[in-house]
Amino acid sequence: MRKLYILMVFSLLSMATASAQKQIKGKVKDSNGKGIESANVNLKDLEGNLINFTRSNSKGEFTIQLKSDEVIGYSIEASSIGYKRSAFKITDLNNLPEIVLQGSETNLETVTVKNRPSLSSNGDTLNYRPSDFADKQDRSIGDVLKKMPGVEVAEDGKISYNGKSISSLYVDGDNLLDDKYNIGTKSIPKDAVDKVQVIQNDQPVKMLRKNNTSDDVALNLVLKDEAKLKVMGDATAGAGTPDRFDENLTAMLFNKKLKFINNIKGNNIGVDPGIDLTSHNLSDYLKKLDNDKPNGLLSTGAAGVPSLPQSRYLFNKAGLINLNNLYKFNADLQLRANLYYLYDERKQQYNKFSETYLPGQTIRYTEFQNNEINPQKLRGQFNLNGNADKYYLNNNLVVDYIPFKTTSSVNINGTPANQLLKQQTLDLSNEFNFRRKLKSENIINLYSYLNRTTQPEELNIMPGLNADILNNGIPYAGLNQYLSLPTWYTNNYFSFALVKNRFTQTYKAGFNVQSQELNSSLYRIQNNQDRELVSANAVNDLTWLKTKFYTEASYDYTGEKIKAGVSLPLSYNRINYDDPSNALNKNLNRVFLNPSFNFKYQTGIENYVTANYSFKNDLGGIDDVYRGTVLKNYRSLFANDAPISESKSHSINAGFNFRKAMQMFFFNLNANYTNTQLNTISSYTLNNNIQQRVVLPMANRIKSLFFNANASKYLFALKSTVTAGISFSQNDYQQLQNNDLLPITSQSISYKAGIEARLASFITWSYNASYAVTDNKAKVENSIKTNFQQLRQQSTLSFTTFKNVFVNLSAEHLFTHQSSQPNLKYLFADANIKYKLEKMKTDLEFGLTNLTNIKTFDAVYLSANSLTSGSYLIPGRVAMLKARFNF
Template identity: 35%
Template sequence: MVSKIYPWEVSLTTFLLLIFPFLLSAQKQAVQGRLQTKDGKDVAYANVVIKNRDNRVVSFKTSDAQGNFMIALPDTANNNHLVLEIRHLGYKQVRLSLNGQDFYKIILEEQTIDLSQVEVKSKPSIRRRGDTLSYQVSNFAKGEDRSIGEVLKRLPGIEVADNGEIKYNGKSISSLYIDGDDLLADRYVIGSKTIPHGMVKNVEVMQNHQPIKILQNKVSSDQVALNLVIKEDVKLKMTGQAKLGLGLPPQYDSEINGILFNKKYKMLNVMKGNNIGEDLSLDFTAFNRSVILSTIGNERPDALLSTGTVGTPNLPKPRYYLNESVAVNANNLLNLRNGLQLKSTINILVDRNQLNYNGLSDTYLGEDTIHYSERQALFRHPFLADFTLSAEANKKSHYFKNELRFSYSGDRADANMFNNGAALNLRLTSKVRDLSNRLEYIPELHNRNVIQLTWYVNYSNLPQQLFLQPGVNAPILNDSVAYQSTTQSVQTPTWFNRLSLSYGLVKNKVKQHYRLGVLNELQHLESVLRLNQDDGRTLAFAGSKDNDLQWSRHRLYAEANYEYKARRWETSLALPLAGQRIGYKDPYFMLVRNQYQLLFNPALRLKWMVNQEDYLSTNYTYSNHMGNIGGIYRGAILTNYRTIQVNNAGLQERSSHNVGLQYNFQRSIAMLFMNAGLNWNKSIANTIASNVVNQNISQTVLLPLENNVSTLNTHIEISKFIFALGSAAKIRASWSTTRYNQIINNELFPYNNRTFSLSPNFEARLWSWVSFNYRATRTWLSSKVITNGITSVLPEQYMQYDDQHVQFVFYIGKNLFVNIAGRYQSIKQNNRLTYFFMDANFRLKLVKLKSDLELNLTNLANVRGYESYHINANNIWYSLYDLRGRMAVFKYSFNF
């Protein structure tokens, strides 16, 4: 392992320490003054605003009861380019240029106002009305911003993750509405990336959001949603953008989109193609899909086969993603006069990508260490075709929705690899067929109570086939006789049905909801492991029979929910009770089981409003989970080229206690947001995985032994808009510890993993022509055996990871932007690995031609390889990935 050191490897932390006093000193200047009338009367509570040459607010204050004001300014601010504005109802507006004076005595002239003619044109940047917080986009956007997603990252209290997920004060949003319509559902990334911020007037944060109108004030909700308020003048016509980019080495980046947002019809249709490393599958990410499935109760197993142990580097995907991608994302919504809303979504993706990987791993045992090496060139061909049609009527008197969804997707992966020095060719094919329909109907009765009917039905299948050549692990699989190839096939067709009916008593102080329902699940796991011999024969694996496992789950459940809200207190209690029968059988293993369970999963939530904006909440949940078909099959499955999975236990049963405490602090007008939380979870299962590891293969068996896992985590997050800097500063800290057990080579190892992470993020306008952004993450990881004072023969694993990002944006005139970005990474385990990446972007806005010219230069330092470490329990992995190297792309965009 050789770590290259580049000339730019000077820690950005040192750089920040050098400029930090400069940033602190940016508060020393001040503009003071007094507001009076001609007759000497003080003018109290006037709005005093200082703006720069671009008419952007630098700072503001309100005069006190005596008409005095004092506004702090950065030392870097040039008074010759600043303007002082005074506004007060009943007085003429005053606007004067600052000339370096320390004190300004300003005389205001009174004027008579006809209130019927008053039009409010200057609104605050942020305002609150009830549970809705509204940000004025124009006051946060910058000249270099294009999409609304770029502006969202700058809003105080709002966080946008690298994968596009949006959070408000630490909580993930449930939906991104466009003028009140849910055009994109939970796949809103394409919207935040495509919608120009110039189309959006306000961003509204809706807390305690209940999306179903008939349930408003009847069923409480702690959901948070965003609503983009579209400007009136852009609703009348379709807008869009056409983009074409070409570059060296031979590259292309193309896109065409069409956007129309009016009251009757909304559309956001995008077609993209590129080979510059942009992963288009992220546009189809469904952030709360897992929440929906868990609510439904579907516990289908994940894919059983994989290409192996290759992970991905902790880098932005364009650094290493070698791709050829085409995607279509079409979202259309029609509002009919009768209140019915029709919506269609079409998602299509065709992709080819490549990942080159070298890896070493060490598994530490009591008296031995297992070394493993791997080199792999992985070629993947994923595809996706997903279609959704829905009809919805969301009225005060009733709610109706029917959603039909069909998805056909899959992947073909080919790999040329060396496994401990032995050459191996691998092919894995996976195809998913998924058809579902969800119906929901909620009418209001004459007595104002409500009933709710929900019916969800689904069919899915995931056939997979793994082909390895030459045959692997002959001593275990083929009685030490070399053979030509290995074929592992598996599929699990699934039928799922859930039907429920509920009745809500919503007129009293204690709102009550009672639900009855039935759940049915039928699955069939078939697997075949075949060894293709050199003489042309195909033999079954002698160490185990194939799987022919039939599975059924039937559940009858009842649930009572109680909600109480009085003044500052809000309480909800859920008491679900279910009787369940699970049956499974496999004639090859003479396996016949029928199990009956009574499941009780209560949940309690308490919320106390400290004041109008702050609240303290706590929750407790006890849950019983039963395993699925993926944990009870008896026949061996070769899940990848070096792992065999079998089970020797009954159905997994796991009970969990979860306790959480959350404090949410908001000062909307001051633009200060903070949230802190503590969460503890303890899980007890009746099975534990036992791994038998040697130099060539790992065998995993599920054993009937009790396994306890406990996790404690805490976090604090602060976001504040600093007027002197003209942007938000954010910081987040988190700490977690997890205790669990694992069995390796018949030895029990109780482990404790700990993680601490600190992430600051701030932006500053240093001068009128340059801005500065800094964000970083430092993470400390440790993993050790719990020995209770006895010296362990296994070493404690420790790793420190630093990721620092600095960005300068230079404003050359009004329409030319130069963006210089540097990223420094450091990974410390036994030794230290350091990297520095540098990118540059030049963008010229041709306003009259409605066009942009852009030159994008990436990886200017030409870093071609990336090494990293990963630790967990008694394992340490070293990985080396190929990167894309230096690239240049010239783009032309036309806005229509």
Template identity: 75%
Template sequence: MRKATLILVLFLIGSFCVFAQKPIKGIVKDAKGMGVESVNVNLKDIEGNIISFTRTNKNGAFNLQIKNDQVIGYKIEATSIGYKKQSISIADVNQSQDLILQASETNLETVTVKNRPSLTSNGDTLNYKTADFADKQDRSIGDVLKKMPGIEVAENGKISYNGKSISNLYVDGDNLLDDKYNIGTKSIPQGAVDKVQVIQNDQPVKMMRKNNTSDDVALNLVIKDDAKLKVMGDATVGAGTPNRFDENLTAMLFNKKLKFINNIKGNNIGIDPGIDLISHNLSDYLNRVDNSKPSGLLSTGAAGVPSLPQSRYLFNKAAVLNFNNLYKFNQDLQLRANISYLYDERKQQYNKFSQTYLADQTISYSEFQNNEINPQKLRAQFNLNKNAEGDYLNNNFVLDYSPFKTTSAFSINNVAANQILRQETFDLSNEFNYRKKLKSENVINFYSYLNRTAQPEALNISPGLNADILNNGNSYLGLNQYIKLPTWYTNNYVSFAFVNGGFVQTYKTGLNFQQQNLNSELYRIQNNQTSELVSQSTVNDLNWFKSRVYAEANYDFTSDKFKAGLSLPLSYNRINYSDPKNALENLLNKLFLNPSFNIKYQTGIENYLTANYFYKNDLGGIDDVFRGTILKNYRSLFANNAPISESKIHGFGGAFNFRKAMQMFFFNASANYSTTELNTISSYNLSNNIQQRVVLPLANHIKNLSFSANASKYLFELKSTVNLGANFSQSKYDQLQNGELLPFNSKTLSYKAGIEAKLASFMNWSYNATYSITDNKADIANAINTNFQQLRQQSSLAITTFENVYLNLSAEHLFTHQSSQPNLKYLFADANVKYKMVKLKTDIEFGITNLTNIKQFDAIYISANSLTTGTYLIPGRVAMLKARFNF
């Protein structure tokens, strides 16, 4: 009976999507009988109100969606520049409503345009002319993107359009950089880019474009024809004081057959070259492969980084090799290789004082750390892609090797010690995807993902700490924590899509397996140099096997104004884990139905509303169930005493996107709410020297609410782009500390404003400000309230003083207020002068950063009922002389 009811519901939903709207079809032709493209077609009622609207396709055909057929006597009106307006009355909705347009001359008032940027729109693509927004001092296309209304570039290089992160950055239509596009925006000269295209509803798979259900947004850099004929690039040599260097060599080519951006760089001026290797949509990739595993179980317990741009606080000596090459065998077949290696040496020094407020006590500790950090990253990725109308093949092979070492001298509550952390992650994977379009227009899809990961870790601490807990109160020489966590994983499925006009039904079935072994041991070294286990309870030999068999039905409906998608994934989950050394053996079987629904309604040609809902059951991983205690860092002992964590999440969301492209005005607003129910909670036993965490079986409820609104406008008269935004987020959750279960309420409200202005032909000015308020409080009587406020302002002035001589001045101001602490105020300033030797294609540049020579930075951090203050050592004044040769 239940199965029959479910089938009936799915049938009714599918029927609703197909039959809820009835189309009126027709063709608009010119006097010669040829179809006219992009004609505005409106359906008006007897009183002249617009009931529906659309545009004609390249053949002149149109399709008007109506909710009922009571439209006899209504008018269809067609308008287009260069033609006289034409309208007809509807006599029979079943007949083709054809209109013939007569050519006409339109006399326009004479308009003089001076340096007025413009946008052009073609369907889902918006075109920014690069030259309209670029200035003489802009070197790369990334410099120009920041000035384009509707486009936002974050400090880490992530690009968003009208509030939505881009899914890809294409170079002349090709995905050369595979989501690690920072090297492209930093290296490609703005003068080589003819226009920047914003592609809404981006669908990279050709066979799927006819019935496109994608909501992704991508950027495409259209390269000028003359820039495709030669290898371009630049070489930079820089030296400075105290003992600073900055070197860079970049070469790039963008012709039809071969595209590459190859780069070698190194510096010790606080600019992390590894930022070029950031994958901005990594979370989307991890969701797709569905391979959850802990990234690392051990740490040094470092305080993180201060709330400053990285170039203000980073002590580094780093180099990166970054090679990105794409070869096209033909229009449909290409091979891409992305190979990179990062070597970095960093230093970090700070003092920290932390307090946690409980009902009857305050837990506090102070610490000092002097860290030497050595991260390395080697990545080799090879991609073979065939993208034709009839079939699609994508094979992606990735090798990642990331050795990581930290050496640290530290003290906690005036007790000094040393630690060394070694982590060595090796990750090998292959992702295969093949689609085939049948003669019926239906599509079959085969997918397979294989992965092998090894994650050995070791933490060595000397002398031994917390002897009362770890060595029966006797002094000892040190601790050694060892962990190994090898993982095998595979995910495989086959799907079949039935295509019927704008209605697509996709059915998928597959299975995945994950096998892991967590092996950990905690040893102590006694004063006589002997090594022994701290106890049998600090050993893990946990075998984990997780399997999932799943089936999924997806229903997508697309029309000119409306999109809807319903997903019904059903999965059978089986987890078996055992650890004989901890007398642990468990078997879990769960059947989950995780439905989701989304709609998109086009309220106008450029505006739309979206809404979504999802319900998700999820299970924890191997790091939720190990019983043996692990020394996570020198002040944290972690263990579990609960079954696998199970979560049930309800999520709701809605958004409104509005734009007037020709007026260069963009606006977006969104709201999201989620509620999560968990069957476990982390219990913390805190003291002034150490925290011990145990996961316990206790119901836990988390609620999250967020709102955001952002606007961007180009002011033609002022030749300026202005941006405004506001965000609000609230979280409610429980926290268990020293036996006290406390409900917490955390709120954050932030505002931002910015302007990119051309004050004169020789002067540009930019200003950005962010003001944020964070409030944390336990929902009990007489609870301590922690409130944090911060204002951050950044401004820069670019001046052409003489011909080919450019001066740049910039400043950054930070103000921080916390009720129980003194106010913090900082003003950083930089100056830079550049001379361009045009004939030699060389720039000579001299700059000074941190003119005020600030060498110490204080920061405040709050979370729940904790307040942390930190003092960081940062680089002082740095002077650099650079020469950059362009070729």
């Protein structure tokens, strides 16, 4: 490893030495002769094309690297905020004049495209004007974001810019919604937004902006002045057939002191209000907390959802209260409260046929399920944030209560049963973070996170299934599986950052502790109602204590063109776990060094390349070591017979980000390779009625390769935004099933393309298509290779027939091909007509969804060496009449 670091440093120095052989040196000063710091200096050729650029140092001096000495006649142009732009032509490389900039009242010069629509660029910030992309039918800013080149909005509301997910959505610079920003994009009117700003290298902590190492991208909605003066919002009332309703009330205020978006809604039209509660960067946040815990160990074994938009398959009756309020005491101190309660009732009905292909045998089963699902979510989040040039304080208190109940009727291979699953999660946490900048510009940081979780679960099945395994072949009345997993967790550290010029050194020391108790028992109920343990091995009384002491040294360089960082975290890990009922008493001690390296090079004013490498050691959790059998669902028994899972992962990532903002062209390319070595493997014993899993000690490896490329371009002549993309992934891993070790290779490649077009002043058209091919093959003799192909097309035509009368026609086509199954073809169609009463600020809307009245949907799924074919009951044709009033 040391040789690798030396080689990398030597390579960087060699590149710098080679590029320093040909240079232009000069100075930028004001009319008083004082050097101007951070002035932009550009070298342009005879045609005015940009050749290279740099910035002046604290003395006003600059150096531009040359690839050739043939620069006579080229021009050097200098500019800075508060000064007029100045330029001169090069006549003699050995006698360059100093550049004098005259003062100007213009605060900021921007480059703006003359053709509409236009973008303006200011450093790391790119400004869109929503009015350039919006149509008369668009209501919210979310409708307009989908049409902006370079911006992508997924079906779940997640926003990406040029292939990178945004870290935050700000409303006039304030983080009102935390990471759950769907309610903002759905509710804020498009006419209230003056600009949509894309902020690259976003750093919300003010004191860290000088040597900014952030690579995050954020969106900021800059509101118009008139939108800040009063409460605004909308109310919707809708009724339809058969027995449908859709109600919504939203109120918003965005002034300097107080901002809020408060919403109450309810419907049974297949629109999940809970999507407004989606935390789009939750996985990254949980990784930072380093608190691994199972979300839930029991389930009803329900099939996944069909590959359709949720509104086409969901039977629901749901309501949501969502309150988001932010109060600013002053420019540096604010208090935010995010409160919500979701109540939902869902129904799901499906038939499923599954095949698992093994050497010499095929495991098959058929099942039918009729589920009634009742999820609820209650959250209170209170955030105090102080953000000044000299200090940063952030305290986040969160209380979550999540009761979840599922009632299910199931029939597997002709055997009927009923299930009842109850889960209740209570999660309380507090996160505290304090930073202070010293007079020396160095920074101290104190961090503490404390979390308490309880998650009792209970699964009841009647009558008892698989009597040959669970009751000596004798029919019986039922099964009861009880499980609880209370958890205490804390993570605390102190860090000290030394800042000198463009270099930052950060040293961190801390510890975390995780304490858990896994208590479970599996009972059977005989026909005479006697209740007894299934076996002595069906009990867990496991205590778990995981302690980690760690230090970390990080070194970051932030230059004009290069950003680089090295992180060297060192940790001592100790785990003790004990279960007297299963004669289990183990401990483990490990010392880990998990180095990482990141590099970013600005190849042009708007373009850059990135490279990252990391090595990580990971240890498993309590769900990897329990010995007593747990009935995970009606057909799955899980246990373990192995030490704690350990993994070692090498990950390499490279990317290229390209844009020509003024031409509205965006392109990104990313590749990732991960090689993970594990010491345990899950062994499955399958038959037509049940699967049993035991984790065993066995070395194995997982290799993953991922590649994607995406492009977006606005065509000025056609007033259209076109998008295209391709992605490829390959995974190589091993499965142990029925004592057969199967090396599996899974490959998937997908293509996508789309257009948002304005065909005329009164007609717009959108079209999106995706085509995916998946191949799975076990590398053993006589193995079956599975192939899956799916084409999905969506199109919407919107036009104005008369003044204030708008019509939308949309269609969705799905085609699925699988070699061993008949082709599946579906065409969904919808129609909608809307009339605007402008004086009353009211829209009247009538819509028909699923015009062809499709009531069942068949889907095929591939997973490694298994094929599942499912048939789902979905809502048929629905008619809705709505009135929406804006205030």
